[in-house]
Amino acid sequence: MGRRRPGTPTLEEVAARAGVGRGTVSRVINNAAGVKESTRRTVQRAIEELGYVPNLAARSLAGRRADAVALVMTEPDWRQFAEPFFSEIVSSLGDALSDTGMQLMLTLVRSDAERQRFLEYARGGRVDGVLLMSVHAGDPLPDMLAEARLPTVLLGRRSGDEYVSYVDVDNVGGARSAVSHLLERGRRAIATITGPADMYVTQCRLRGYQEALALAGLEGEQTLVAEGDFTTESGRRAMAALLRRHPEIDGVLAASDTTAAGALETLHSAGRRVPEDVAVIGFDDFPLAQRTTPRLTTVRQPIEAMGRAMVRLLLEEMEEGAVAWRHVILRTELMVREST
Amino acid sequence: MGRRRPGTPTLEEVAARAGVGRGTVSRVINNAAGVKESTRRTVQRAIEELGYVPNLAARSLAGRRADAVALVMTEPDWRQFAEPFFSEIVSSLGDALSDTGMQLMLTLVRSDAERQRFLEYARGGRVDGVLLMSVHAGDPLPDMLAEARLPTVLLGRRSGDEYVSYVDVDNVGGARSAVSHLLERGRRAIATITGPADMYVTQCRLRGYQEALALAGLEGEQTLVAEGDFTTESGRRAMAALLRRHPEIDGVLAASDTTAAGALETLHSAGRRVPEDVAVIGFDDFPLAQRTTPRLTTVRQPIEAMGRAMVRLLLEEMEEGAVAWRHVILRTELMVREST
């Protein structure tokens, strides 16, 4: 297991070459104040001449921080990894993190063994904080991290009484406004294609759907609800099943834009016109929503803001040592386009 | 920037509690030989009682290794991040790495600033090696890593005379056999939808396509080639363009299964029967290829083997200190199904 790198110059060697003390070089590479401009330049030249690169292990050990945060994707996410939600979120986190000087590292946790290994990695101090992608109901990882007192922020929550810090959107309100919109458009037989049943986000959106119907004095029929898993394929299948059970359907709320895209395809194949025969609403407002035919009415999730909020919460927790949990619920916005 | 974790017990404290020396505890946690079974148990109990977790920064510093490798995805990949190729590869790398005890960390490099930051991270010793996803022609990162003498393995290569270690598949041969297969099926107007023109893999597959046509005494027309980017959407678009230019097309080689899926959709909409009117071949052999209608004939890339090979090459380079580059070209296999 000899993984030695060839001899890299050390801070001390830089100091010797520049004719200054260790402390001064340290100040220079950390951009700290209190170094005369001329000295700084001398040191910088020595650094370049030697091709010096700070040893991060030593820095971590002495400074008691890793300057890195992990973004963990757990198994159930993984099968949805290929969906745009993830790349969008990762991008936005990357942007939000980019000026903190911290590295974002994505980590895959697909099994108990990998969960354990990650936990040791995190508890071992390799990261200063952990971001968790849409966790499922029974996932123990957030609790393990909380117990280890590692700053942690979830995207979405596992249940209504989640305590660990999280950033979520108002899924109930979003779904409700979407269905209200369908009702305003005169639709009455409104179906919904949900996400995986074991995710809280799914339950929330379903509740919003039901509340809107109840508010209109309509009774939500169980058979108007079909389960999907956020993928296009599941949207196709669920829509087909719904049409079979309820040919009279004239409105659909899908769990995501990708799901809605699948539903659109099925509706098209079945000869239903959108929005004339059936109005369709998605969830997310990804670029995809503007490329469907017809362009998709959808509930916008503020991905940028979500990424920024997650990073902000994480930084706050890191700053004060994870003594409190914080929750942020972001508002959604209905983007009305051509599919309703 | 105070990112201090609360006081974790140290190895020394464990040693004190177990009534042994530091060395012995170190031997126990590293599963090294030369510890009496009874002592080992005593130490293990102390570890559990204190909830000891080794400090990885200290271990890295003293041991001169990070026990982690990075998988870097550069910007151009990123827009294809949502395609299954990536999740498949990541999975297979995860499996291949899982029994080495090393952490796999995915890293996104979307800009020069991020490239620089990653380089410092890697040169700073945070990873023992680097895996690079399908790099584009002009990407300087592999050279920078090579110069820093960091063990590096590419998936695919940037050009025909790539020197940095890589694992690739026989793209020319794969495409050639696919086109030959179409020719055997009596097709003569064979088009191809390629990947991004600036990727070597695209050029190779195009060459295989042309060679097979030439072998059959056919002249490859420039207008039978349409550029895509591996996405389904690009498959749809490219196929539509091809049909417009060449309504007589009776065979298509797509750059990937996802692209082929897009092409299938367009063909279907255009009322062409597959394979009766047009035969379609994909590339990759993802699960997707078995779910299309009709099921897709495709050139199989041995993803599992690719992941294993990458890890093996990387470990070898780490072992001997990156003194040589190694190349592995894996064979492809034509999976004949219903679309041809």
Next chain:
DNA sequence: ATCATGGACGGGAGCGCTCCCAAATCACAC
């Protein structure tokens, strides 16, 4: 009882950095 042999074990010497305090230097007013 004596001695050689080898397996267990303890702990010193670093790994390369940050933190921080004391010392040195400088600027300026008197």
Next chain:
DNA sequence: GTGTGATTTGGGAGCGCTCCCGTCCATGAT
């Protein structure tokens, strides 16, 4: 020229671990 306070600078003391050498002790041959 002297004193005062601010600004720079040097370097000791760790951070928590691995490596490795020397010691200790049990075992068995003599």
